[in-house]
Amino acid sequence: MKKFLILSLASLILVASAAPAVNNQTDCNTNHVKCREYVLNLDEPWYKVAVMLTGCDVAFGKCMLGI
């Protein structure tokens, strides 16, 4: 019974978190590609580019997690 409860709770959380993520996945991907392309074409010194690329990756992760 305890196992069943934990499993059903876990599946509920998974479904709830996955639903909006699936909807946003295309947007997240498109925005991530645009962000990277924008940064790569800034033609700024490479340290600044590295930091901004990291920013794109962080934003992508947050978008996928729906945060």
Place this chain on the structure above:
Amino acid sequence: MRWRRKRRSGSWIAALFLFFLVTVPGWELFLRPSALAAQPLPHWNARETAVPPSPSDDAVLGRPLALALDGERLYIADALDCAVKVFSTEGRFLRSIGRKGQGPGELSFPSGVCVSGGLIAVADKLNFRVQLFDREGKAAGGFKLPFAPDRILALNGRRFLVTSNPTAKRAGEKLLHIYDREGGIIWEGLEPRTSLDPVKDAFRNMILVCAGSEGDLYVIFRSGERTVRRYSSAGNLVEAIDVDPAYAFRNVETPDAGHGRLKLAGFCWAADFDAGFFYLSPPEVLDGKDLGPGRTICVVDPRGILRSVVGLPCAVHRFLVAGDRIFAIDDEGSLRIFEVDR
């Protein structure tokens, strides 16, 4: 007696060899390809030609990303203004082609431009397509792409080379793509370098492309590799040219950017190919910890030997060489024109 004769003929051969070595020009280079590099390199100066001022706001470049020359017209892809700005070779502003949007004749972040058979082809990055314009600036078709195009080059036989930055979101991504004018894919190649660090990969996969004189193309990695790869217009790798060690890497270790310390062996910031020579601009080390655009352009021959260095009065982000003239984009995003005193 027989031994003596043998020795005499041997010394004759050695003397003949030495004679050729000293007298025949080019022998020294044949034996020691970097011999030229050991000698002091000729240093060419670049004299600036004043760009005439224009009353039009359109003449101001927002974010110029690519240059193309067609006879007396210079085309500059301006990503910020979503247009291609047309200048004369004296730097006089002539017109602007395209405007922001997604429809025919509209552009979103144009990052590359080239001219082929009277048509201006634009890498319309954020619309994921190549747009064609006639010389008057009217839309003349184009084709969709499954990726965001980066640079575009005109090749032989009404073909275009389109480059892309890898996204790690599609399987089997390639960096180079050759299309015909109708958008039919002819060839794709050059696999991106991949690892677990997407930032490191972004730098390792930054490439520069130059059109050769015979419809072929050259690919140069901006960091980590000192070779110039030559591809035919059909996409076959013809040769890999090792660049003279006298053209040094610019090594920096950028501070922690969330992925540990990133070691970069900067090779080339911008490049062009003209009249049989490569023009490579090495990046400049800034404050000992970063790499930015440089103030010199190295002239490298087709064998990879460094022939001379052109000194510029300012750092240049992009440039195009046409004979003794260099069209360049400076730190402010302005067009600068230089005459080279060889």
